[in-house]
Amino acid sequence: MTTLWGEGFLLGLSTGTFCLVSCAPLFLPYMLADGRPGFFSNLNLMGQFLLGRLGAYLLFGFGVGFLGERFAAKIPSGAVSVAMILSGLLIIGYVLTRHLRDFGLCRFLPERFFSKPVPLLLGFFVGINLCPPFLAGAVRVFELANPWKGAGYFLAFFAGTSLYLLPILAASPLTRVKRLQSVGVLACVLAGAWFIFQGASGFFLK
Amino acid sequence: MKQKSLSASLLFALLLAGVMSALIFPHAHGPAQVLAHSLWFLFLGVIGFLILKTGRISRWRAVFFAVLAWGFLLQFKAALLGLRGKLFFSPEVTEVPYCHIAIVSQIFNYGYQQLLAFQSGNWKWWGPLSLGFLWVVVTLAIGRGWCSWGCFYGGLDEGFSRVLKRPLLKKFQLPARLRDLPAAMLLVFALLSLGTMLPLFCLWVCPLKITTAFLDPNDAVRKVQLAVFAAVGVMAIVLLPLILKKRVFCGLICPFGAWQSFFGWIHPVRVTISPNLCSSCGLCVAACPTFVLTKENIEDHHVSGYCNHCGECMSACPTSAISYTLFGRQAQIQKGPSILRELAEVNVLYVFAGLLVGGVVGSLFVPAFLARFLSLFLR
Secondary structure, three states, rough: OOOHHHHHHHHHHHHHHHHHHHHHHHHHHHHHOOOOOOHHHHHHHHHHHHHHHHHHHHHHHHHHHOOHHHHHOOOOOOHHHHHHHHHHHHHHHHHHHHHHHHHOOHHHOOOOOOOHHHHHHHHHHHHOOOOOOHHHHHHHHHHHHHHHHHHHHHHHHHHHHHOOOOOHHHHHHHHHHHHHHHHHHHHHHHHHHHHHHHHHHHHHHO | OOOOOOHHHHHHHHHHHHHHHHHHHHHHHHHHHHHHHHHHHHHHHHHHHEEEEEEEEOHHHHHHHHHHHHHHHHHHHHHHHHHOOOOEEEOOOOOOOOOOOHHHHHHHHHHHHHHHHHHHHHHHHHHHHHHHHHHHHHHHHHHHHHHHHHHOOOOHHHHHHOOOOOOOOOOOOOOOOHHHHHHHHHHHHHHHHHOOOOOOHHHHHHHHHHOOOOOOOOOOHHHHHHHHHHHHHHHHHHHHHHHHHHHHHHHHHHHHHHHHHHHHHHEEEEEEOOOOOOOOOOHHHHHHOOOOOOOHHHHHOOOOOOOOOOOHHHHOOOOOEEEEEEEEEEEEEOOHHOOOOOOHHHHHHHHHHHHHHHHHHOOOOOHHHHHHHHHHHOO
16 A cells, blocks of 8 residues: 555656646635735645645545546546636636625625635635546556545545645745735636636537 | 927937947848938937927827837738738748747746756757846836837837827726736736646737737637637727727736836836825826826825836826936936036936837837838839
């Protein structure tokens, strides 16, 4: 089992930049917009985000380990597109209910929903991104045909990739700057729109 | 800016044209090129003269700026027509244009490319670094003023914003937070571009591809890109500048503007509102073409870092409360000949630097277009 964890961790370490470039466009604007004062509160935010990613990874690892190739066959081809659309909608919903209230759209949105679990759900949806390293891990887990080993492998993979997300916390002192909070809010809208567009284009622009 | 005497204005014009010719003339070959370069230096000198003689910085700067942009557009289109026989589409164009806006909107990609170039020792890949050096020179010379004095795109929306005498929508007020949109564009597109290793801003948003050839719309994605490009172009460069009399692309979209406003602070020249002279009439707020000045700015006499030193507010101010300063302070020689005292002030020196940088940039393409045109008659 230790060897397996080592494999997953090393795969994560060698390909974690994919995770950084997939997560940063959503998480960094979110962190700026949220404007939490101080490193530890932003660390808390990132912890929730990572927990969401971990949930997606474990679900995938468990599923692939349990069902082998059958699980992969059951993943609808549009799952990644749906996850992208949902992450885009989530971050735009968050911004509309928390920061752009003067637009009046928050009346139509469940405000409570967009207050607490946003980083967790954001991490989950971004974690579903079937990027090349993720698929490389999946191929290895197919061979294991064991759900627990699959989940363990993806747990280690998650640990390896998560190290690459930590540099985002270097932007923590910037979250106190009012102007950058405003930039973060607009960046959330732009990034959200881009994710929705990319997700939708998965269905329409093949 | 106060109007200068005839002799001071003439000396300024001669100095400007002289420095330009010393820098650029050695590269002109053949009668058409020599004549074209001479006309360009003359044009610069006339613009410099008119700015000083009338004291209206922005009016004459805008003429120069529009010529710069249209010269760039015409030269590239003429070259495309000559090389490929097409103005807009070409199957040979496989990459987006390479310009300062493209670089900053994928700045992390360029950083990564430079790392690879450094590791490989392949010096051919060091192009962005030399452009980076040029950027440092320009930033040290005019700081945030690039967007109003040197950028070869800015004159497009500025030109359209000056077609009508008054804005069609007089009472339009931009929500203050939207002024941060270019910075948000910069942040998001730099991060997204790194994820895809593609110049996403250029591919999907930038309307300035009009200056070169477009990627062939041979699939659905390209067709959508073309539609977005056309929509952003028509709205941000033509229609909204016409309706609002504002530089909408420069003020609300361009990521390079945000980049330059961030790094431009290293240049000592600022646009400053004098609290003693300001009557808080708000005319500068209405005049500011890039949505930088707001009522709040006027109340605390502060000009935001997004200001790109176009000088429009200075012309609009009835009490001459706004001027270029050195870190917020007026600096002027008090002794010596009157012509020297007239010229050795921050306003004049900044105009000189702006026209010089813009003139050097323009000399890369405006004289080339003129020479192309003149060669028709000089054969």
